[in-house]
Amino acid sequence: MSQATAVSQPTQRIVAVVGNPNCGKSALFNALTGLRQKVANYPGATVERRSGDLDDVASLTLIDLPGAYSLTPRSADEEVTRQVVTGTHDIEAQPDAILSVVDATNLAQHLRFVLELRDLGMPMVVALNMTDLAARERISIDVDALSAKLGVPVIETVAVRKKGLDSLKDVVAKAVLAPPPAPMDIGPTVRERQIAARKIASAVTISEGIGHKTTRQLDRVLLNPVIGPITLFGLLFLMFQAVFSWATPPQDLIEAGIGALQSGLANTLPDGLLLSFFNDGILAGVGAVVVFLPQILILFLFILVLESTGYMARAAFIMDRLMASVGLNGRAFIPLLSSFACAIPGIMAARAIANERDRLTTILIAPLMTCSARLPVYTVIISAFIPNRDVGGFGLQGLVMFALYIAGILAALVVAAVLKRTVAQGKADTFMLELPKYQSPNLRFVLIGLYERSRVFLRRAGTIILASTVILWLFAIYPVAPEGSTQPDIAYSFVGIIGNALEVIFAPIGFNWEISVALVPGMAAREVAVAALGTVYSLSGSEEMIEAGLVSVLNSAWSLPTALSFLAWFVFAPQCLSTIAVTRRETGGWKWPGFMVAYLFALAYGASFITYRLASYLLG
Amino acid sequence: MPPSHSNVPLGTCTPGFSGTITSFSPNADAETASIIDRLREMGFSEDLGVEVLHQNPFGKDPIAVKVGSMTLALRRAEANLIEVVPT
Numbered sequence: 001m002s003q004a005t006a007v008s009q010p011t012q013r014i015v016a017v018v019g020n021p022n023c024g025k026s027a028l029f030n031a032l033t034g035l036r037q038k039v040a041n042y043p044g045a046t047v048e049r050r051s052g053d054l055d056d057v058a059s060l061t062l063i064d065l066p067g068a069y070s071l072t073p074r075s076a077d078e079e080v081t082r083q084v085v086t087g088t089h090d091i092e093a094q095p096d097a098i099l100s101v102v103d104a105t106n107l108a109q110h111l112r113f114v115l116e117l118r119d120l121g122m123p124m125v126v127a128l129n130m131t132d133l134a135a136r137e138r139i140s141i142d143v144d145a146l147s148a149k150l151g152v153p154v155i156e157t158v159a160v161r162k163k164g165l166d167s168l169k170d171v172v173a174k175a176v177l178a179p180p181p182a183p184m185d186i187g188p189t190v191r192e193r194q195i196a197a198r199k200i201a202s203a204v205t206i207s208e209g210i211g212h213k214t215t216r217q218l219d220r221v222l223l224n225p226v227i228g229p230i231t232l233f234g235l236l237f238l239m240f241q242a243v244f245s246w247a248t249p250p251q252d253l254i255e256a257g258i259g260a261l262q263s264g265l266a267n268t269l270p271d272g273l274l275l276s277f278f279n280d281g282i283l284a285g286v287g288a289v290v291v292f293l294p295q296i297l298i299l300f301l302f303i304l305v306l307e308s309t310g311y312m313a314r315a316a317f318i319m320d321r322l323m324a325s326v327g328l329n330g331r332a333f334i335p336l337l338s339s340f341a342c343a344i345p346g347i348m349a350a351r352a353i354a355n356e357r358d359r360l361t362t363i364l365i366a367p368l369m370t371c372s373a374r375l376p377v378y379t380v381i382i383s384a385f386i387p388n389r390d391v392g393g394f395g396l397q398g399l400v401m402f403a404l405y406i407a408g409i410l411a412a413l414v415v416a417a418v419l420k421r422t423v424a425q426g427k428a429d430t431f432m433l434e435l436p437k438y439q440s441p442n443l444r445f446v447l448i449g450l451y452e453r454s455r456v457f458l459r460r461a462g463t464i465i466l467a468s469t470v471i472l473w474l475f476a477i478y479p480v481a482p483e484g485s486t487q488p489d490i491a492y493s494f495v496g497i498i499g500n501a502l503e504v505i506f507a508p509i510g511f512n513w514e515i516s517v518a519l520v521p522g523m524a525a526r527e528v529a530v531a532a533l534g535t536v537y538s539l540s541g542s543e544e545m546i547e548a549g550l551v552s553v554l555n556s557a558w559s560l561p562t563a564l565s566f567l568a569w570f571v572f573a574p575q576c577l578s579t580i581a582v583t584r585r586e587t588g589g590w591k592w593p594g595f596m597v598a599y600l601f602a603l604a605y606g607a608s609f610i611t612y613r614l615a616s617y618l619l620g
Numbered sequence: 621m622p623p624s625h626s627n628v629p630l631g632t633c634t635p636g637f638s639g640t641i642t643s644f645s646p647n648a649d650a651e652t653a654s655i656i657d658r659l660r661e662m663g664f665s666e667d668l669g670v671e672v673l674h675q676n677p678f679g680k681d682p683i684a685v686k687v688g689s690m691t692l693a694l695r696r697a698e699a700n701l702i703e704v705v706p707t
Binding site: 072074106108112113137191209211212216223224226229313320322330430432433435 | 673
C-alpha cells in the first residue's frame with residue numbers, strides 16, 4: 001500500500017528532504033515550498049510530517065523528514081526518517097528521489113550520511129547549503145569535483161537568502177527521472193563510511209575554514225558557569241513576563257470587539273432564541289477563548305526564536321544536570337518548555353529523546369507544565385477573587401499566577417522522580433547533542449511557525465470549541481422550565497440535571513453544579529470550561545449580571561475556597577482530549593494515556609480537596 | 621593494541637584541554653559498541669582534534685567539546701569511551 005496512498009495524481013512524484021540536524025534542511029524546505037506547505041497536526045521542531053509542492057513544479061511534492069545522523073535510528077524521530085527513505089513506513093510512500101542537504105561548513109561529517117543515503121540506490125541530489133557561512137569562514141569547496149566523486153548533482157544553496165534555489169529546482173525535477181547513482185564500494189560500518197567521507201571531503205576542499213568565531217565568543221558568555229544560568233533563567237522570566245504584559249493591548253482590543261458584536265446583535269435582533277444562540281452560545285463561548293490568541297503567539301514567538309538561533313541546544317546543555325537529578329535528560333527541556341505553550345507539540349517533540357523510558361517520563365509529565373489553555377481559566381478566576389494588591393513590590397495577582405506555574409513544575413519534578421523509580425525504571429540515558437552555530441533568527445521560519453500556530457488555534461476555536469459551546473447551549477436551553485417555576489430556567493435543563501448529578505462527586509472539593517457541568521465540555525479542552533461557565537451563567541443570570549461580565553458573576557456566585565479549589569483542579573486535571581489522543585499515538589496504545597489520565601485526575605482531586613478544606617478552615 | 625601511556629579518556633578532561641582522538645574504547649560490549657557508533661555519527665573520529673570548551677555549571681557534567689568544526693555536548697560517561705592524547 002505504501003506506493004499508492006500518498007500519490008494524488010499519477011504524475012505526482014515525491015522527493016524526500018533528508019539531512020543531519022542543523023544542516024538548514026527546514027529552512028531550505030521552507031524556501032522551496034513557501035506557505036503552500038502542509039503541516040500535519042502541530043508544528044513544534046521538525047517532528048511532524050511537513051510536505052508541500054515545489055514552487056513552479058507542482059508535480060513534485062517535497063516531504064521534510066526529521067533530521068537524522070544515520071539510518072541506524074537512535075530515536076523515534078530518526079526511525080521515521082529511516083522508515084520513509086527505505087519504503088517501510090506504514091502510510092508514507094517511498095520517495096522517488098532524495099534531496100540530501102549538507103552543511104558546507106561541516107562537509108566531512110555530513111558526507112558520511114550522504115554516502116549512507118546514496119547506498120539506498122535512489123536518484124539523489126545534494127544541496128550544499130550554507131555556502132555563505134562557508135565563505136565567511138574561508139572554506140572553499142570544489143563543487144564539480146564533489147559532484148564527480150559522488151556521481152550525483154551537487155548544487156550550492158543559501159536557503160535563508162533563497163540563493164541557488166532555481167537551479168536546485170531544475171536539477172531535482174530532472175533527477176527524479178534519472179537513474180540512481182552507481183553503487184560505491186565503501187563497506188557497511190560507520191567507521192568505513194567515516195573514512196570514505198573524510199577522504200572525499202579533503203579531496204574537494206580547496207581551503208580549510210577558520211571556524212565560526214562568533215559562536216565561540218557567544219558560548220564563552222552564554223555557557224559561562226555564572227552568566228550562563230543567569231541568562232537562561234532571565235530569558236525564561238522575560239518570556240513569561242511578555243506573555244502577560246505584551247498581550248494585554250491586543251487582548252483588550254479583541255474583547256472590545258466581541259463586546260461590540262454582542263451589543264450590536266442585541267440591538268438588531270429581537271430578544272429570543274436566535275439572539276441567545278449568538279450572544280450566549282457562540283460569542284460568549286468562542287469569544288472567551290479567542291481572546292487568548294495573543295498570549296499563545298507571544299509564547300510561541302519566544303520558543304521559535306530561541307529554536308531558530310541555536311540557543312535551545314545550549315539551554316538543554318545547561319539544564320541537563322538539573323534534570324538528571326530527577327532522572328530526566330537535558331533533551332527533555334525543549335519538549336517541556338514547548339509544553340508551556342501547548343502539551344501537544346511538547347509531547348511530539350519528545351520524539352527526539354533517544355531513551356524510551358526518558359521519553360515516556362517526559363510525555364507523562366508534559367501535561368503538568370502550565371499550557372496556554374490554562375491561562376483563560378487562571379486569568380478569569382484570579383481577576384475575580386484575588387485582590388489587585390501590591391505585595392512587596394509585586395502584584396498579588398501576578399504572584400498567584402506565578403505560584404500556579406511553580407506548582408505545576410514542582411509536581412512534574414516529583415512525578416518524574418517517582419516514575420523513574422517505579423514504572424519507568426531503566427539505565428541512565430546518554431546525552432549527546434550538537435550545539436549548532438548561532439544564527440540570527442530566521443524570520444521566515446518564525447513567521448511560518450506563528451502562522452501555523454494561529455491557524456491551528458483558530459481552527460480549534462471554530463470547530464471543537466464552537467461545537468461544544470453550541471451543544472452546551474442547546475442542553476442548557478432544553479427541556480424548558482415548567483410554567484411558574486421559581487428557579488432560573490437552566491436548572492430544569494439537561495445541563496442542570498447533569499450538573500446536579502455530578503455535584504455529588506465534586507461537592508467534597510467545593511464545586512457547585514455550574515462548575516461540575518462546565519467540566520464536562522471542558523474535557524474537550526481546558527479553555528472550553530471558561531466558555532462553558534460563560535454560557536451557563538449567562539443563561540442563569542439576570543441581564544445586569546451578564547452586562548457585568550463573567551468575572552463579577554463568578555465573584556458573587558463562588559466562595560473563595562471554591563475558587564482556590566478550582567485553580568488547584570486545573571493545575572493537574574487532564575482536561576484535554578487532544579493531549580490524551582496524542583499520548584495514545586506517541587506511546588502506541590491506551591495503557592500510558594490511561595495511566596496519565598488516572599494519575600492526573602487523582603492528583604487534581606486530592607489537591608482540590610486539600611485546598612478547599614484548608615481554605616475553608618483558615619477562612620473560618 | 622593497548623593505548624599508549626599518554627592516552628587519557630576524554631571524560632576526565634577539564635575545559636581548556638586540547639588534544640587529538642587516538643581511539644575508541646576497545647573492549648566494548650554490544651551496547652557500548654552502539655554508543656561508539658553514535659559518537660562516530662555525531663562527528664567523533666580518529667585523528668581529529670578535540671578541545672574541551674565548557675562544562676555544565678551545576679555539576680561539571682555534561683561537557684561541551686569542539687571536534688572538527690562542530691561543538692558537541694555529551695556526558696562524561698560517554699566521553700570516557702573516547703581516548704585522547706594531549707597536544
